[in-house]
Amino acid sequence: MAKIKGRLEIDKERCKGCAVCLTACPFSILELGREVNSKGYNYPRVVDLERCTGCASCATVCPDSCITVYRTKQL
Numbered sequence: 001m002a003k004i005k006g007r008l009e010i011d012k013e014r015c016k017g018c019a020v021c022l023t024a025c026p027f028s029i030l031e032l033g034r035e036v037n038s039k040g041y042n043y044p045r046v047v048d049l050e051r052c053t054g055c056a057s058c059a060t061v062c063p064d065s066c067i068t069v070y071r072t073k074q075l
């Protein structure tokens with residue numbers, strides 16, 4: 001059976017570092033990085049992309065629609 005893999009694009013300049021997306025991920029693979037955007041907010045990064053299923057929970061809860069999720073089938 002094909003496995004679904006996810007990939008995220010995070011619009012870091014729009015992010016306000018609220019961390020809501022971190023708690024929404026069922027696999028806890030998002031964390032706030034040390035880098036900040038031009039407004040001084042830390043933005044998230046994926047720490048274990050291999051485990052991302054593309055479920056899009058993170059994108060759904062983001063109040064600023066900063067996250068776009070792409071899903072691909074792995075054979």
Ligand code: SF4
Nearest residue numbers: 025052053055056058
């Ligand atoms: S798409 Fe789902 S599994 Fe991937 S980082 Fe977002 S919440 Fe986590």
Ligand code: SF4
Nearest residue numbers: 015016018019021062
């Ligand atoms: S929920 Fe959105 S605004 Fe909040 S930290 Fe995540 S990407 Fe940034």
